[in-house]
Amino acid sequence: MSFTAIHDPTKNSLAEGYWFLFFRDRLVVSRNGDGGFTVPRPSGNAASPESTAPSGNAASPESAARSGNATPPENRIPPGNEAPAESAARPGNATPQENRVPPGNATPPENRVPPESAAPQVDPGSPENPGAAELAALRGKISRVLYFGRLDGVDCYAGDLASDDGLPDGFTADSLRPLYGKIPPSQMIPARFAGHLLHWDRSTRFCGSCGAPNRDKEDERAKVCSSCGALTYPRLSPAIIVAILDGKRILLAHNRRFATPFYSLIAGFVEMGETLEDCVAREVEEEVGVRVRNIRYFGSQPWPFPDSLMLGFIADYDGGEIRVDRRELLDARWFTPDNLPSLPAGDSIARRILTWYEKDYAPGLGPKGA
Ligand SMILES: [Zn+2]
Numbered sequence: 001m002s003f004t005a006i007h008d009p010t011k012n013s014l015a016e017g018y019w020f021l022f023f024r025d026r027l028v029v030s031r032n033g034d035g036g037f038t039v040p041r042p043s044g045n046a047a048s049p050e051s052t053a054p055s056g057n058a059a060s061p062e063s064a065a066r067s068g069n070a071t072p073p074e075n076r077i078p079p080g081n082e083a084p085a086e087s088a089a090r091p092g093n094a095t096p097q098e099n100r101v102p103p104g105n106a107t108p109p110e111n112r113v114p115p116e117s118a119a120p121q122v123d124p125g126s127p128e129n130p131g132a133a134e135l136a137a138l139r140g141k142i143s144r145v146l147y148f149g150r151l152d153g154v155d156c157y158a159g160d161l162a163s164d165d166g167l168p169d170g171f172t173a174d175s176l177r178p179l180y181g182k183i184p185p186s187q188m189i190p191a192r193f194a195g196h197l198l199h200w201d202r203s204t205r206f207c208g209s210c211g212a213p214n215r216d217k218e219d220e221r222a223k224v225c226s227s228c229g230a231l232t233y234p235r236l237s238p239a240i241i242v243a244i245l246d247g248k249r250i251l252l253a254h255n256r257r258f259a260t261p262f263y264s265l266i267a268g269f270v271e272m273g274e275t276l277e278d279c280v281a282r283e284v285e286e287e288v289g290v291r292v293r294n295i296r297y298f299g300s301q302p303w304p305f306p307d308s309l310m311l312g313f314i315a316d317y318d319g320g321e322i323r324v325d326r327r328e329l330l331d332a333r334w335f336t337p338d339n340l341p342s343l344p345a346g347d348s349i350a351r352r353i354l355t356w357y358e359k360d361y362a363p364g365l366g367p368k369g370a
Contacts, residue, residue: 003151003189009216011147014139017155018187020194021138024163025306026173027191028138029183138168148197151190158194160202177305196304200234208232237308240279241267243353244292246317246334248362251288252341253324253332262342263335264350267310280313288332289323292316298356301349312349337362 021028142159149156167173176188176195183191204223207214212227223232243265244251252263268283270276277295284292292315301310324332335341337358344350 003149003156003186003193005149005193006147007219007221008147009218011155012145012216013147014142014145014157014159015155017157018151018190019138019157019159020191021142021159021161022195022198023161023167023173025195025199026175027179027183027195028161028167028171028173029179138171141165144198144201146194146197146201148193149190151186156190156194158198160198175305192302192304196234196302196307199304199306204232235307238270238276238311239267239303239308240270240276240283240311240313241265241350241353242280242284242292242295242313242315243298243357244284244288244290244315244317245357245361248336248365249317249334250336250357251290251317251322251332252335252343253288253329254341255328256330260342262344263331264344265353266332267350269308276311276313280315284315285320287325287328289325290320291318293318298353299349301352310349312353314353 138161141161143162144160146158147155148158161167176191179188179191204214206212207223207225207228207230209230210225210228212225214223214225214232217224217231221234224230225232251266253266254261254263258264266284266287268279268287270279271282274282276297280295281292284290294316296314298312298314300312302308303310322332322334324330340358343354
């Protein structure tokens with residue numbers, strides 16, 4: 001299974017292929033017979049561009065310019081500070097009842113990854129794709145369509161559903177965060193792409209310099225201002241997450257945002273002018289008051305909520321007493337492999353680093369923890 005991103009605005013109208021539809025910033029998923037998730041693949045009865053992809057939008061330049069190109073701080077949630085999938089729902093961010101994943105699907109995410117073969121790759125209308133019949137109901141609600149690439153040779157479309165009424169029976173909508181591990185990995189990559197792309201598209205309808213409407217640039221993924229010609233490219237907001245090690249000990253923190261009492265790694269957004277290593281050292285000093293050295297890269301994770309890229313690091317403790325930044329954290333302390341607290345679940349860079357710590361790093365140090 002492979003996904004290739006392709007920019008071709010001439011194909012921005014719904015046709016046969018994979019539809020990655022979003023409803024109120026949540027991915028629309030159909031439920032197939034065995035309780036897994038799949039992105040509906042419609043048959044060839046493509047609607048006309050006129051009926052499915054309205055060109056204009058109703059927002060005034062003023063209101064769009066106000067919403068601007070900047071993500072409000074409250075939306076910039078560092079990945080490592082996110083609750084695990086099981087506890088992603090929190091006050092003020094409640095999932096509407098009709099969008100909830102039904103209880104029958106409430107097994108832990110790690111047990112819920114369907115095999116690749118479980119993702120129906122069949123034309124709708126066939127008995128293997130019971131969600132197909134409802135696609136007609138969704139089609140008329142799509143307010144914006146963006147062609148964005150091919151998954152195993154099949155065209156992929158990102159679409160925004162009008163949010164004024166609910167979803168038809170047979171579909172639910174869920175944040176991509178709790179969907180990690182629930183939908184096939186091959187679909188997760190284009191799903192992340194589609195969510196990020198739609199968010200960027202919505203927030204750049206008007207020029208950030210002069211307020212005139214933007215239009216799609218034909219030869220690359222960018223918007224060009226119809227008045228002053230300014231270019232707007234998709235934005236990525238890098239963030240770091242770091243494991244602080246001292247022999248067998250690991251420093252973990254409980255963030256105020258966490259909905260359940262688990263501990264995770266220190267994380268934060270990269271500031272302008274910083275190297276990634278600068279950011280690691282600064283975030284660690286700001287949040288827990290200790291110094292680190294020997295900062296090395298571990299791995300990364302796209303975190304398009306709405307537009308971050310998470311870069312994971314390991315660093316060695318280099319002195320200082322723990323001093324908790326109470327604005328961000330409720331607690332921070334050293335743990336050892338035999339007294340670890342409850343940790344983030346799911347498939348995240350934080351979880352991967354912690355698994356490496358538990359399974360590879362700490363056992364490799366031997367009984368003395370040298
Ligand atoms: Zn302009």
